[in-house]
Amino acid sequence: MSTTRKRVYGYLAEFPSASALYKAAEKVRDAGFRKWDCHTPYPVHGLDGAMGMKRSILPWFVFFGGMLGTCTGFGLAYITQVDIYPTVVQAKPANIFTVPAFFPIMFELTILFSGFTTLFGLLALMKLPRLNHPLFASRQFHRATDDAFFVAIEARDPKFSPDGTRQFLEDIGGKSIELVEEED
Amino acid sequence: MATATEHAPSPSRQGPKLPVLEREKLILNGRSYHWITERICGVLENRQPFLWWLLFIPSALIAMIGVGLGLTYLVSTGVGVWGMSNRSFWGWDITNFVFWIGIGHAGTLISAVLFLTRQNWRTSINRAAEAMTIFAVMCAGIFPAFHVGRVWMAWFLAPIPNANAIWQNFKSPLLWDVFAVSTYFTISLIFWYLGMVPDLATIRDRCKPGLRKMLYGIFAMGWRGGNRQWSHYEMAYLLLAALSTPLVLSVHSVVSFDFATSIVPGWHTTIFPPYFVAGAIFGGFAMVLTIMVPARTLYGLQDLITMKHIDNMAKIILLTGTIVGYAYLMELFVAYYSGAKYEMDAFKFRITGPYWWAYLAMMSCNVLSPQFFWFKACRENLWVVMAVAMCVNAGMWFERFVIIVGTLGRMFLPGDWKTYSPSWVEIALFVGTIGMFLALFLLFLRFLPCINIAEVKWTLRESDPHFDDHHDHPDHGAAVEPAYQHELHSKDAAEAKA
Structure with missing residues (x-):
């Protein structure tokens, strides 16, 4: 008998296209989130601005x-x-x-x-190379390197709340929203 | 990829309406992201076609016999088994070195120069061309390393003082060459590997758990495709492209300094660096076509490597071939115009001497054969394209042979005039490197993604985040159908029905 404790990594939401992801990213940025990222199969140009990121140093x-x-x-x-x-x-x-x-x-x-x-x-x-990452525990994340566009908001973000963030992702058009948990 | 028609001014705007030609599509038949992933990963995930084995086994055998046995015999006996003499000390060996180094240049040109000039068609061919660069430089490295005579002393090339505390001569082009070629190999390898990381992650995510997933996972380094990674990654890619562009020009310039800084008639010319660089790109593109046209047919990649790509490469071959032809004629003119007797005699010897056939082969293969590419019908006929590419491959080898052997046979002292012919060891070694190159390339097709998956997806029109956003582009005309979403929805609907 084993008890596995799980730690919440955050929410993962899928968006249907690059342009939908772009618009969603602007809304996540404006909502004031800090610990979040957009996962795409190829570099989406202009997403840096939509995410409020600075130019690489x-x-x-x-x-x-x-x-x-x-x-x-x-x-x-x-x-x-x-x-x-x-x-x-x-x-x-x-x-x-x-x-x-x-x-x-x-x-x-x-x-x-x-x-x-x-x-x-x-x-x-x-911050690579690393052998594992909590996102790899997701059941749909493998499509991020194929044809899917994801927004991932981490639980360590100060604005994160289990219900509020889920609702927020739904409001901005996120599909198949998933709570990603890693085994502790 | 935005099409040109989208940017046509709307009728409400003032001014004349100009016809805008639509850009040719880089990916045909409106393929989806998933189709691209499936097709490229399929090359290495499916069973290899019979032809792969039919090519791989002989190539590997030739490599083992030619390079393996040839080098063993050479090292155990001594460099005397080569046909080189005291005079023609740079026979086939350095010819092969310059030939292979030149082949590599197209890879860096496609990945770096065409990246900086925003030539998006490069995305379909850059991975294979970069792989070709790596393998060609590996083949090239064999020759100077064993040409030093006692190969266990090859560490003398590295900047380390010898037992008498004497350092290398840093003013020698031969040492510059050591630095240039080793830097070129290292940077090409970094560029190739970094470019492959997102695609290795794609393969990792498709594998079932096991050893295979673990190995691809280690080389993918935990890539997640997050924009906080992509942002730095794209900057790194831009920087590497900007660094590789002067590097690729420097490498063959330095190789040409090996010749040009000597006082040998026929070598001591200022035209050598640009002439060598143009020749390298010319020969390299021919090799890209030689390996990509069959691979494209074999693996059904016609929608990704389209006739447009082949057409562009044929045009570059025509351009660089014409530059090379200009250099050949200018070399002759300068020899004539200089009035220098030795210079004139050196070229007379190349054309009318015992190696006239090599000069003729060089001229006809490098200058005449690409002229077919002026005609669209020739650029569209793959048999003609392959025939010209093969001619150029051979012609570029003959060019180096003419420059090296055709010069060293007649130097200042008539006493050491001698004609040179290679021994079987030199021939075996060269044929062996061809086998080695092909075998390595076939292994690359078998184990690594041969087309840049991420970048090819990026060239699709719907990859632009503003492609359907008319508020951002008020000049846009009618609403554009988001083809990718349309396809996905119809696919989902079909699946739901089934």
């Missing part, structure tokens, strides 16, 4: 990552070629004026470091 990470790459490229080439072990090939000088010959490597390392910053910065901002 990822470019800042990537800018500094790229600059670090440029400096690494310059440092690697300059320190090894001019400082530690001046290498004279084809009678070319080994001093600061040879820096144009280091540009290709500085460029490639800028791109390489930016690429890695993009990857890891993105994962950090998306």
